[in-house]
Amino acid sequence: MKSLGSIRRSFAPWNDSSAKPYIxxxxxxxxxxxxxxxDDLSLDIYNREFFALLGASGCGKSTLLRMLAGFETPTSGQIILDGQDLSQTPPYRRPVNMMFQSYALFPHMTxxxxxxxxxxxxxxxxxxxAYRVAQxxxxxxxxxxxxxxxxxLSGGQRQRVALARSLAKQPKVLLLDEPLGALDKKLREETQFELMDLQQDLGLTFVVVTHDQEEAMTMADRIAVMSAGKVVQVATPAEIYEAPNSRFVADFIGDVNIFDGNVVSSEGGKTQIAVSEDLTIVAEQNGSxxxxxxxxxxxxxxxxxxxREAPANPGFNAxxxxxxxxxYLGDMTIYIxxxxxxxTVRASRLNASRELENPIGYDEEVWVSFDDNAGVVLKD
Structure with a gap:
């Protein structure tokens, strides 16, 4: 599949058929x-990958992480790490370390x-x-x-202490369970980039569990979107956002408008969908x-x-x-x-200038339009 959007780096072992999964x-x-x-889940994670398990509460993401750490035992199936079956390996002998949301620092210790x-x-x-702690x-x-x-210490400093303690034993894999949940928004955003830089510098494999979409999109090389104990889609953040493979993923990740209709024709690389009497959508076929x-x-x-004005060709996608x-959000304005x-259709406009003259206002009649390659046709 052709990668969509900007790429953080050339690192992409999942696209190499000869690469062996690390987990x-x-x-x-x-x-x-x-x-x-x-539920009967299969998933591969590669060495030095920053991998995110993303989903709502109860989807199974934390249970999956705890099984990798050894705190839970699978009912069935195998977990392989660096070629080793972990089924008979107790938690304290696994080359992984886990950082919890609560940080679990000892209050009486420095x-x-x-x-x-x-x-x-x-x-x-x-x-x-002493040498390792200083490092x-x-x-x-x-x-x-x-x-x-x-x-x-502040919340951010406690978070870094917990991270340092997790890294001190030099694990092969660092597991992070909602690691930034206790931080305020600004500090959380700063720490996301710190974690990314740290993971790059150390060359470790990071597996993070989060329900925060922005957090997963910012930090991860790839994301596994989970629902009801299953992986629904595994892809890069750009692919998850721009090419969701189902209605669930499209609706779960970010804001989205979904139009339901019936396929009128599907030929010449285009799919035509009748939505209502006044709206017919023509979209590029995407294979899904x-x-x-x-x-x-x-x-x-x-x-x-x-x-305010009708588009040049109002017959389709308008x-x-x-x-x-x-x-009004400052950097952008949202229109319903x-x-x-x-x-209802949600449209966002970037506030690229400070011009406030004659803005579109409440109750105004407007045209909504989009290009044929701007969205994706879904199976369900």
Whole structure:
């Protein structure tokens, strides 16, 4: 599949047929009584990949991470790490370490003792512990805070202590369970880039669990979108956003407009969908949509145009509506347009200039339009 959008780096072993996965979940199922948390799931993660498990609460993502860490045992299936079946390996002997959302720092210990705790438990000599702890403090830029207790630190600093402690034992894989959930928005955004840089510098494999779409889109090389214990789609952030493989993924990731209709024709690389009396959509075929019958067309708000004047060719991909609501967000303005059919369409405009003269206002009649390659036709 052709990659969509900008690429963070050339690193893409999943596109190399000769590359071997570093972590493999093979037909893994986990049941708790009558409840199936993970359902016959297979998934490959590659060495040095920053991989995100994304989904709503209860989708099975944290259970999957806990099975990799050894805190839960699969009901069936295999988990392979670097060629080794982990089924008989206890948590403390696995080459992984886990960082929890709560950070789980010892309140009575200083920063340096928190970081060195696992090394001390492993029986590492004191001089080596001191050297490793100093390395970790430098790595997370907390050298001046070595003697402080957790309650004397900010949320972001505690997060970095927990990260340093997780990295001190030099695991092959770092597991992060909602690692930034306790931080405020601005600090969370800053820390996302810090984690990305750190992962690049260390050359480790990071697997992060999150329900935050922006967090996954920002940090991950690839994302596995999960629902009801299954992986619905695995792809790069750009592919997940621009080419969702189902209605669920399109609706779950970001904002989206979805038009339901029936396929009129599908030929010449174009699919024509009758949505309502006043709207017919012509879209580029993308390989995932049906050739006949019911179909859905998904398009992101930033790809929808609104204007007072009718487009040059109003017969397709254009429909008249009324401004129903407006949201000014500073960097952009969101317009909610109500169509004659009763459906609302969300359009976003980047506020590229400070011009405020004659803006589109409430109750105005406008045209909504888009290009034939701006959205994607979905199977379901």
């Amino acid at each position: 493999s979940f093979k037909n893994v199922t986990k049941r708790f009584g009558d409840f199936t948390a993970v 920063v340096e003792k928190n970081i060195g705790f696992g090394l001390k438990q492993d029986g590492m000599p004191k001089d080596q512990i 970790m403090l430098k790595l997370v830029k907390l050298e001046k805070f070595a003697s402080r207790k957790p309650h004397q 949509g049906p050739a006949s019958g019911a179909a859905a067309f998904a398009i992101r708000p930033e790809k929808v145009r609104i204007a 429909v008249k509506g009324e401004i129903w609501d407006i949201g 347009v109500k169509l004659a059919s009763g459906q």
